[in-house]
Amino acid sequence: MARILHMAALVALAIVVAFPVYWMIVMAMTPLGFSRQITTIIPTNLTFDNFASLVVERPMLRWLWNSTLVATLASGISLVIGLSCGYALSRLNFRGSYIVLVLVLASQMIPSTSILVPLYALFKDLGLLNTIQGVVIGHISLVLPLAIWMSKGFFDSLPEELEGAARLDGCSRLGALWFVAMPLVTPGLAAIFVYGFVTSWNDFLFPRHFVQSENLWTAAAGLTSFRGEYFTLFEPQMAASIIFALPVVVLFFFLQRRMVSGSLTGGVK
Amino acid sequence: MADLKIAGAPKRSLLASVRENLTDGPGFLWLMMTPPLLLLALVVGLPVAKAVMLSFDRVVLTRPKLAGDFTFHNYIRLFTDIDAWLAVLRSCLYMSGTVFGSIVLGLAAALLTRRIVRFRGLWRSIFILPWTMPAIVAAMVWGVMYDSNFGILNQLLRMLPFVDANVEWLLNKSIVLPALIVVQVWNEFPVAYIFFLAALHAIPEELYEAASVDGASPFQQFLFVTLPQIKYVLAVIVVLLLIFGFRAFPVIYLLTGGRTETLTVATFNAAFRAYDFSYAATLGVLAMFVSLALVLIYLHLTLRRGKADAAS
Amino acid sequence: MAEIRINRLRKAFNTFEVVHGIDIHIQDGEFCVFVGPSGCGKSTVLRMVAGLESVTSGEIVLGDRVINDLPPKDRDIAMVFQNYALYPHLSVADNIGFPLRMRGIDRTIIRKEVERVAEIIGLRDLLERHPRQLSGGQRQRVAMGRAIVRDPQAFLFDEPLSNLDAQLRVEMRTQIRELHQRIRTTTIYVTHDQVEAMTMADRIVVLKDGRVEQSGSPLEIYDRPANPFVARFIGSPSMNLFTGRLGEQGLVLKDGAVLPLVRPFGSHDEAVYGVRPEHLDIVEVGTPGSLEAVVAVVEPTGAETMIFARRDGQEITATFRTRPTVKAGERIALKPDTSAVHLFSGDARLN
Known part of the structure; x- marks a missing residue:
């Protein structure tokens, strides 16, 4: 009896949690304009037209490409630079390291609206508005603290003796990092890169407000423009949402175990 | 000892000794820290400094003549601005709501799946799925579901015998905040779920065996075995979710178009609706202080625990 | 090979001094054991000799060179760590060959040297394995192989047997001793186990609270302990x-x-x-x-x-x-x- 109750509760909770995703898929595959007439949960006549029209009628592919470019650059740069900072914070007990740590974590937790406003003012002066570079720089400010914090976590989990041994075996400190520590944290680096990539991919605030020209928008910025213009049309919104979310979901589940443990050490999404 | 060779100082080219210093000497710290600190100063330090400068200025795009003088105007305005404090209050409500909801839902899901053996991966994937959804997508999906006329929620509600009118989920001022909290909880409760699941798995099974031998009911087992063991994780999640809730912007902004003002939305509106960048920066600075405080609590919790772990 | 002289060596972490000006003179080819309760500073001294910890004041002399400020890689010292510190991503052969590879030695020579060392430590058949596939004793021997492959001036051992079970510990004790008799490299061996100290050492240095309590051959220390601490610490059961x-x-x-x-x-x-x-x-x-x-x-x-x-x-x-x-x-x-x-x-x- 207890088992049945348990299973019933589990199934009910799972249905509630999964329903919005299911509904998103159903809506996306409903012929344009028909979603208002849906009266059952189980859909009939499904179509892929909505996805096709995104590509044909809107610059969706262009936006996805911009997103990929921005996210790769922002996450890649943050990873390389963040790695060296994370290593120093983990291994070199220098004066002020705690302060750096606090500041790094704090800058990661600052709401992006607090950064958006001064950054907008700065970019206006520097002529970086309406450029991809501006968006990349903005996203580095979101991703870099995360990369530092996470890479520190991964280095912390390595026994320090390994680098001690390497140094006695003829490595400089840099050599010990390169030949011993780096190969061992490589799986962690993938997780850091994906986190950074996803953070940049998901953000619409910076690309939407730094960039006016639609063809420089990222997918996130493009997606948010669907609300308003097409407010009453559910189907393209949902189709675009799926296209937008799909790479992120795939990445997450592909690296599921690592992402989960990374989020436990890093303590953040 | 005078005849001893002092090692490390043989004749070498300047370049080689600089290289040696950087890769294996005291200079290594500089090598590792200079680029990150420069970049951090550029992408975080500079905007923060600019925000502080703006907050003591009057940069209003519609009235350019005001700018240029050092002034406390914005801070004085902030202290008397009821809307701003209402926004802070709304942020607090939003934070508490999302923390409470995420913890209840996350803990429930973790307790329900902890001992499941069959389709374990499937159940976990289902409960992690909402977290993988970008906040924008969460907002879009729920926006469609919340739609007053055609949304599925109202369609389902209308099937009930005693409901005839549509609920204005996002327009009704007394419903909108809980409605937004539901979306945020749906999107972020998996964080709590993952933490709780890990914490639950770390509890030795013998504790439960001992408790049931001692005659503890399942509820008592939860109260006296489970809860004390996940206390620390609970505290960390609470702070973490508080931070998430405080930062929240996309869900609120996209679903209400900025009509429901939390501190983050108010910051945005001040800049991009009223074009008062100085006042927006002032609100932003206030938000920075709040997040700094939350971070310090988080660090206090985790680092102290880290030290205790290292000592034991 | 070389003698090691430690003169008035001090170590402070910030303002907290943990090693209070110790003097130790280890002769060429000697097997010297530092023994003492945990927190006595023995590992800190060892790490200073290795170059992994900076010297606050005093001198460390290896052969005829003061090595205080020399980076570890230039000290020509090999070390075996408590948890072996094998490189998890490298095979046994690559672990043993690592010090040679870092010195830019030719691949074929490395190959030959690794095989020679594998013969000495009895790991010929395991060269292609990875550390995680080895038992504790085998890992221990790989760590030693990595230390002897480049024929350093001195060996340092940091509690190398403390992670092994009792029987294996006795076995490895003899093996390390035999190895030393064969290659006669100056050795500093750190342990908290006085039995290890007694059975392995040419000379024992008893440390407590960052000071040398007594130094001498095992039997000298056993027969004429200099103070009540040494008297109780050395010998089992205790005096x-x-x-x-x-x-x-x-x-x-x-x-x-x-x-x-x-x-x-x-x-x-x-x-x-x-x-x-x-x-x-x-x-x-x-x-x-x-x-x-x-x-x-x-x-x-x-x-x-x-x-x-x-x-x-x-x-x-x-x-x-x-x-x-x-x-x-x-x-x-x-x-x-x-x-x-x-x-x-x-x-x-x-x-």
Whole structure:
């Protein structure tokens, strides 16, 4: 009896949690304009037209490409630079390291609206508005603290003796990092890169407000423009949402175990 | 000892000794820290400094003549601005709501799946799925579901015998905040779920065996075995979710178009609706202080625990 | 190979000093063991010799060079760590060859050297394995292989056997010793286990709280400990120590019992009287110069029989090669062998 109750509760909770995703898929595959007439949960006549029209009628592919470019650059740069900072914070007990740590974590937790406003003012002066570079720089400010914090976590989990041994075996400190520590944290680096990539991919605030020209928008910025213009049309919104979310979901589940443990050490999404 | 060779100082080219210093000497710290600190100063330090400068200025795009003088105007305005404090209050409500909801839902899901053996991966994937959804997508999906006329929620509600009118989920001022909290909880409760699941798995099974031998009911087992063991994780999640809730912007902004003002939305509106960048920066600075405080609590919790772990 | 001289070496972390100006002189080819309780600074000294910890003041001399400020890679020292510190991503062969690879030595030569070393440590068949596929003892040997492959000036061992089980530990002890006899490289070996120190060392340095308590050959230290700490720390079971006042016949305990000395001492100061468990004899109750005690536990180990007796709240341990027929609860008298008595006053040895 207890088992049945348990299973019933589990199934009910799972249905509630999964329903919005299911509904998103159903809506996306409903012929344009028909979603208002849906009266059952189980859909009939499904179509892929909505996805096709995104590509044909809107610059969706262009936006996805911009997103990929921005996210790769922002996450890649943050990873390389963040790695060296994370290593120093983990291994070199220098004066002020705690302060750096606090500041790094704090800058990661600052709401992006607090950064958006001064950054907008700065970019206006520097002529970086309406450029991809501006968006990349903005996203580095979101991703870099995360990369530092996470890479520190991964280095912390390595026994320090390994680098001690390497140094006695003829490595400089840099050599010990390169030949011993780096190969061992490589799986962690993938997780850091994906986190950074996803953070940049998901953000619409910076690309939407730094960039006016639609063809420089990222997918996130493009997606948010669907609300308003097409407010009453559910189907393209949902189709675009799926296209937008799909790479992120795939990445997450592909690296599921690592992402989960990374989020436990890093303590953040 | 005078005849001893002092090692490390043989004749070498300047370049080689600089290289040696950087890769294996005291200079290594500089090598590792200079680029990150420069970049951090550029992408975080500079905007923060600019925000502080703006907050003591009057940069209003519609009235350019005001700018240029050092002034406390914005801070004085902030202290008397009821809307701003209402926004802070709304942020607090939003934070508490999302923390409470995420913890209840996350803990429930973790307790329900902890001992499941069959389709374990499937159940976990289902409960992690909402977290993988970008906040924008969460907002879009729920926006469609919340739609007053055609949304599925109202369609389902209308099937009930005693409901005839549509609920204005996002327009009704007394419903909108809980409605937004539901979306945020749906999107972020998996964080709590993952933490709780890990914490639950770390509890030795013998504790439960001992408790049931001692005659503890399942509820008592939860109260006296489970809860004390996940206390620390609970505290960390609470702070973490508080931070998430405080930062929240996309869900609120996209679903209400900025009509429901939390501190983050108010910051945005001040800049991009009223074009008062100085006042927006002032609100932003206030938000920075709040997040700094939350971070310090988080660090206090985790680092102290880290030290205790290292000592034991 | 080279001698190691440590002169007035100090180490402070911020303002907290943990090593207080120690002097140790290790001869060329010597196997020197640093022993002491945890927190005594032995590992810190070792890490300073290795170059992994900076020197606050003083000098470390290897051969004829002061190596204080030399980075570890240029010191020509090899080290075996407590948890072996094998590179998890490299095979056994690559682990052993790593120091040579870092020195830019030709691949074919590395290959040959690795095989030579694998022969010495008996790991020929495991060269392609990864560390995680090895047992504790095998990992230990890989770590040693990596140390000997480049023929360094000195070996450092940091508690290398503490992660092994008891039997393996005894085995590895002999192997390390044999290896040293074969290649005769100056060695510093750090341990908290005094049995390891006694069995392996040419010379033992006993450390406590960042100071050298005594230094000498194992038997010197065993036979003539310089102070009560060394007396109790070295030897198992520990030496029996009695505190009392010096008198005409010997050392007078608080309850009036007298412990005999070879010759009377002039002073009447407070002193500590030490006698090792094997230097106690069972005599008839009432014999002058004996201590009465009640047997608490009798532990026959076969070769020896250990008796734990209690007297006035103090535990006395005695070991016998013979097999005395006493039982728990019995009252016995124990008489020290006066020629093997250690007498201390404060921190100094009197006899």
